[in-house]
Amino acid sequence: MNIYVGNLAYSVTEDELQTLFAAHGSVSSVSLIKDKYTNQSKGFGFVEMDKQAEAEEAIKQLNGHSVGGRNITVNIARPRGERPKSRPRW
Template structure:
């Protein structure tokens, strides 16, 4: 299951995010989204967990819990096609 993790402190690393989720099961990948020009975190990322029951447990346990001073928002990521349009791109 692909899990969205938002409201992250900008200092959180991929390794720290992986360590937090690893307590709940196997991790396939961790992708912290960064600005393509500065390389700095944008404050959100995605964690892929192959076992859905472990992923559900992690979501329930970690949503709205603090990590480096900010409460994480954790939920199942929506497929790209289900996102609302951001308006015209010129």
């Protein structure tokens, strides 16, 4: 199950998220979203957990939890919608 994690401090690392969520079950992947130019965290990321029950428990336990001095938002990740095709820029 894919989990959205928001309101992260820019200093939080993927390893810290891995450790935080691993306390609630098996984590298959962690990805922080970063600015493509500066490589700085955008303050949110995604955690993929193997079992739905563990993911639901992690969401319940960690939503509002303080990490890096900020209360994080944790919920089920929504799939990206279809992106509208942009017009060519001439």
